[in-house]
Amino acid sequence: MATEKQDFVHQVFDAEENSAKKLDDSKISGYKYLAAKMFNTQVLRPKEMLYPALASFAGNIVGGIGTYQTLFFVSVLRIDMLYVAAIRALISIWDALNNPLMGIVYDKTRTRWGKARPYMIFTPIPYFLSTAVLYCGGLLFNNADTADPKKIIFLFVTLFVQETFATIYGIPRNNILSLMTPNPKDRITMGVLNQYANDFGAGIVYTLFMPIQDLNRWGVTNISMQSLFAFLGIFAAVFGSFANMALAIGTRERILLQQKPAPITKSLFYILKNKYAMRNFAAEFATSWFGTGGYSWDLVTQLEIIGGAFKSTLVYMPNTIVRNISIAMVPKIMKLFKHNIRNGVITFRLLDIGRSFIQYFMGNMWIDKPLLFSLQFAFWWMLNGLDDAPAMVFEAEMDREINDYTEYVTGERPDGTFNLIKDLINRITSPLGALFTVAVFKWTGYDSTKPMTYFSQGNIVTYKRLYFLYMFGWSIPAIVKLIPLFFYDITGDKREVMYMKLNARRALIADEKKNEMSDEMQAIVGMLADDKQPAGGDLK
Numbered sequence: 001m002a003t004e005k006q007d008f009v010h011q012v013f014d015a016e017e018n019s020a021k022k023l024d025d026s027k028i029s030g031y032k033y034l035a036a037k038m039f040n041t042q043v044l045r046p047k048e049m050l051y052p053a054l055a056s057f058a059g060n061i062v063g064g065i066g067t068y069q070t071l072f073f074v075s076v077l078r079i080d081m082l083y084v085a086a087i088r089a090l091i092s093i094w095d096a097l098n099n100p101l102m103g104i105v106y107d108k109t110r111t112r113w114g115k116a117r118p119y120m121i122f123t124p125i126p127y128f129l130s131t132a133v134l135y136c137g138g139l140l141f142n143n144a145d146t147a148d149p150k151k152i153i154f155l156f157v158t159l160f161v162q163e164t165f166a167t168i169y170g171i172p173r174n175n176i177l178s179l180m181t182p183n184p185k186d187r188i189t190m191g192v193l194n195q196y197a198n199d200f201g202a203g204i205v206y207t208l209f210m211p212i213q214d215l216n217r218w219g220v221t222n223i224s225m226q227s228l229f230a231f232l233g234i235f236a237a238v239f240g241s242f243a244n245m246a247l248a249i250g251t252r253e254r255i256l257l258q259q260k261p262a263p264i265t266k267s268l269f270y271i272l273k274n275k276y277a278m279r280n281f282a283a284e285f286a287t288s289w290f291g292t293g294g295y296s297w298d299l300v301t302q303l304e305i306i307g308g309a310f311k312s313t314l315v316y317m318p319n320t321i322v323r324n325i326s327i328a329m330v331p332k333i334m335k336l337f338k339h340n341i342r343n344g345v346i347t348f349r350l351l352d353i354g355r356s357f358i359q360y361f362m363g364n365m366w367i368d369k370p371l372l373f374s375l376q377f378a379f380w381w382m383l384n385g386l387d388d389a390p391a392m393v394f395e396a397e398m399d400r401e402i403n404d405y406t407e408y409v410t411g412e413r414p415d416g417t418f419n420l421i422k423d424l425i426n427r428i429t430s431p432l433g434a435l436f437t438v439a440v441f442k443w444t445g446y447d448s449t450k451p452m453t454y455f456s457q458g459n460i461v462t463y464k465r466l467y468f469l470y471m472f473g474w475s476i477p478a479i480v481k482l483i484p485l486f487f488y489d490i491t492g493d494k495r496e497v498m499y500m501k502l503n504a505r506r507a508l509i510a511d512e513k514k515n516e517m518s519d520e521m522q523a524i525v526g527m528l529a530d531d532k533q534p535a536g537g538d539l540k
Contacts, residue, residue, distance in 0.1 A: 015273070015408075015410070016409065016411050018411045019411040020411070020502045020504070020505040023501070023508075027508065028505060028507075028508050031507040032500070032504055034503070035499075035500050036503075038183065039182065039184070039496075039499050039500060042186045042189070043254065044186045047250055048180065051243070051246050051247040052180075052190055052194060052251070053196065054197065055240070058128075058201065058240030059240065059244075061201045061202070061204060061236040062128070062131055062240065063202060064201060064202035064205030065131075065205055065229065065233065067202075067205070067299075068296050070296065070437075071296045071299065072138070072225075073155065077155065078146055079146055080146040080147060081437070081438060081441060082438065083155075085435070085437055087152070087155055087156050087159060090156070091159055098164060098167055099167050100417065103171060103416035103418075104264055104416070105416075106119070106416035107267065107412075107416045107417055110261070113253075114179065115179060115257065116172035116179055116253065117176065117251070117253060118248070119169070120169075120172055120176065120247055123165060123172070124241045124244035127165035127166055127168070127240075128237035128238075129237055129241075130165055131162055131233055131236060133158050134155075134159060134162055135229040135230055135232065135233030137158065138225065138226030138227075138229055138230065140154070141154060169244075175415040175416070176253070177194075178255070178400050180252065180253060180254060180255075182255060182499075182506065184499070188393065191393040191396050191397060192327055192330045192331075192393060194396075195327050199324075203320075209228065210299075211309040214308045214310055217308075255506065256509050257413055257509075258412065262412055268417075270412055270417075271414070271417065273410055274402065274405055274406045274409070276405060279483075279484035280402070280481070283481040283483060284481070287480045290477055297469050297470040297473070299452070301466070302315075303452040303453065304452055304454060304456055305370075305455075306373065306374050311370075314374075315374045315378045315381070318379075318381070318385070319378075319381040319385035320385070321382075321385075322385040323388050323389055326385060326389045327389040330389060330390050333390045340491050340492070341397055341490075342485055342488045342489075343491075344390065344391075345485060346485050349482050349485075350482070351387060352384065353475050355384055356471045356475050359376070359381075359471060360467065360472060362376045363471070367460065367463055367467060368455075370454075401495070403415050406418065408501065408502055411505070444466050445461070446466055
């Protein structure tokens with residue numbers, strides 16, 4: 001019995017025989033030079049970096065609108081929060097079935113065009129179209145009945161369709177960058193460009209959404225929130241569809257995978273082999289139900305505590321300026337941390353948590369003094385902007401490294417399954433999160449039917465509670481999720497050895513499957529094997 005148990009543990013947790021970790025050194029020794037060049041040579045062309053940035057720009061327009069999603073449901077579409085919570089809980093049940101299925105399908109995909117690119121050609125249109133229809137709901141149902149069955153059915157159907165295609169589109173979109181290049185510097189550069197694009201996309205939403213509220217209140221404009229949401233949804237749909245299809249057509253996948261992926265029953269055990277992912281999953285499961293209630297407390301802070309969109313623009317301006325500077329400083333900050341991703345992520349998270357504590361207590365003390373509140377808010381938010389972009393780039397690269405570790409110990413890349421585990425955890429705990437949302441609204445005493453003007457709630461206790469949610473709603477999960485990072489050890493020589501062996505194995509596969517691999521992979525292997533080819537040269 002003990003022997004059977006030991007065999008099972010060995011089978012589940014030990015490296016696979018055909019993985020880079022276990023592959024016989026004598027078999028891959030002839031590819032060490034090529035592996036070194038793959039690790040150190042940047043191969044992405046400018047347009048291949050541009051297309052992901054454009055797609056990120058469009059995607060984060062949707063993300064920016066999503067920041068105000070609960071506000072849209074409750075205050076624009078005007079549906080009772082209990083119905084909204086119930087709909088989200090029902091959809092989460094469907095997602096719990098749909099997400100793993102799509103993850104498995106994606107992980108099994110092998111085509112001559114790659115693994116992710118085929119999906120990127122066809123799936124953006126239904127995803128972005130359903131998003132546009134959802135946010136046009138305020139124009140289609142412009143009534144104040146919070147229990148209107150037509151509105152409730154509309155919200156359920158459109159949200160159901162959007163969430164379904166968000167999964168089908170989102171899995172390949174989130175993983176395509178990891179398949180485009182084996183070079184870490186390429187990925188960091190793409191991370192910087194994507195961060196610029198993300199900021200710009202979300203910034204368009206915030207720039208339009210906030211000032212229009214003040215202009216409407218002053219009588220300068222008469223743009224309804226229904227029209228604004230509809231415009232942003234349609235704009236994101238048109239731009240997002242074209243940008244993502246251009247990404248699929250204009251880029252290449254250079255990471256060659258096994259032609260025949262492992263059976264489903266076996267690939268499920270690959271999750272257990274990634275100790276770094278398992279620790280993160282445990283932290284995610286422990287905190288996924290906790291949040292801020294899903295409402296836009298940042299918007300409430302700007303309009304009802306600071307006193308309006310134009311005042312908030314001045315308050316946020318220092319953050320905007322230093323944030324753009326910090327994006328340009330990512331390569332230097334990377335060198336400062338000696339390319340130790342873990343130390344960078346831990347440092348930035350601790351800084352964010354510390355600043356939030358100070359910013360909350362100072363803001364809470366001056367919450368009814370607009371000038372003092374705004375000055376302290378601007379100062380601490382500016383400091384937050386100094387490392388915001390590097391923190392996001394470092395976090396994204398750490399996620400890619402964790403997925404690379406799976407390939408290192410198993411020989412497979414079940415990225416779809418791994419990336420969906422986090423989402424699946426959130427879906428499973430969504431009903432508890434929905435109850436938490438209702439409880440948060442009751443605790444704050446916030447009335448979402450009142451106009452968003454300076455101290456319109458008329459109760460300082462309400463504003464102190466919602467400001468607490470704004471500053472601390474994320475901090476408790478952040479502290480818990482910080483714990484696994486202290487056990488993350490893919491750093492230094494261990495990191496370099498992992499990538500050298502991975503790249504040697506990829507070159508070996510490419511050499512053995514010349515007749516089956518894509519023209520793109522043949523091009524990169526041929527280029528890197530040729531000493532005369534300049535680094536970063538044209539792959540054609």
